[in-house]
Amino acid sequence: MRVLHVVTGLASGGAERQLQLLLRHLPAHQHCEVAALTNPGAVAAALSAEGVTVHHLAMRGNRDLGALPRLVRLIRAGRYDLVHTHLYRAQLYGRLAARLAGVRAVVSTEHSLHAGVIEGRPVTRGVKGLYLLAERLGTTTVAVSRQVAQTLHAWGVPQARIELIPNGIDxxxxxxxxxxxxxxxxxxxxxxxxxxxxxxxxxxxxxxxxxxxxxxxxxxxxxxxxxxxxxxxxxxxxxxxxxxxxxxxxxxxxxxxxxxxxxxxxxxxxxxxxxxxxxxxxxxxxxxxxxxxxxxxxxxxxxxxxxxxxxxxxxxxxxxxxxxxxxxxxxxxxxxxxxxxxxxxxxxxxxYDIARVAADLGALYDRLAAA
CATH class of the missing domain: 3.40.50.2000 (Glycogen Phosphorylase B;)
Known part of the structure; x- marks a missing residue:
């Protein structure tokens, strides 16, 4: 199975480090690559050193729509079976690009969501509306805690589309x-x-x-x-x-x-x-x-x-x-x-051992790819 992880950036943040940790422990039959929309920082260098292919989309800002066709072309060329997005901007662009490229299994992990705050920023009506529109393009949204799952459901995401898989530690x-x-x-x-x-x-x-x-x-x-x-x-x-x-x-x-x-x-x-x-x-x-x-x-x-x-x-x-x-x-x-x-x-x-968490995520990948 070929999996592309799409992430907003790869600096040294919690979500980025969690992605790096997961990639070390996912089942061997799931070949993973990573695409960073912008800011290929410390985690990008670490992933490359560990043998993970990292693609840089060179996105110049939130409204750089040229990144979308570049991402679509990357997904088509890579013939990925599943696309997994992380963080708000990557969720918007990654889900849409995956659908345009013909990928049926699209997963997104919600790393940082509260009732009125997402990734440390206030949730406006526009931010929430775009989020929910993009969510409908995905297959499953992974919540890293029950609190995140409850917030997603309160926003209107159907319970059947939410999967609770927590973060993990090595x-x-x-x-x-x-x-x-x-x-x-x-x-x-x-x-x-x-x-x-x-x-x-x-x-x-x-x-x-x-x-x-x-x-x-x-x-x-x-x-x-x-x-x-x-x-x-x-x-x-x-x-x-x-x-x-x-x-x-x-x-x-x-x-x-x-x-x-x-x-x-x-x-x-x-x-x-x-x-x-x-x-x-x-x-x-x-x-x-x-x-x-x-x-x-x-x-x-x-x-x-x-x-x-x-x-x-x-x-x-x-x-x-x-x-x-x-x-x-x-x-x-x-x-x-x-x-x-x-x-x-x-x-x-x-x-919360990462080996247990990665096994649960790998099982989700297998299930979605087979559907």
Missing amino acids: AARYHRPDADRAADRARLRTELGLPPESWVVGGVGRLVPGKRFHVLVEAVAELDDGARLVLVGEGPERAALERRAAELGLGERLVLTGERDDVPELLAALDVLAAPSTAETFGLGVLEGLAAGLPVRHSACPALDELPPTAAPQARRIPSDAAAYAAALRDLRHLNDHNTDPLPRPPAVGH
């Missing part, structure tokens, strides 16, 4: 021998300028307003014990976070790493993972923290909301404000001071 990458983990912890603390005995709070994600990382800056500033804050990611809020840290006297206690490919290793340098975002469609960072054996404090995680509390006892949901996070971090510091041993891996990690 659990094996986070399961490291104690000696390797200790070596990573020492090496990365030195690299990041963190004192070996310091207590380190971490956050992972794009530096955008919706992640609410300013809450962690303010919370750690309230701690009077020299705690450090490490934020892994890049984005437009970087300067604002640095200014707020300077105002609060956080100084060298804040470390911004930028984009990194070694998140599993970086997590070994932390003592707790904190996620103050209130609007998540899945909560991948929370699952990664749990896989790394960290205690987690979060404000939204649909992935855990869909499981019983016993699936992740080391994760606790708290309000997304500085006072609540400061109090929770003080309590954690008291409980695990100087204890660097990872916590046991909770059942939630196995539930």
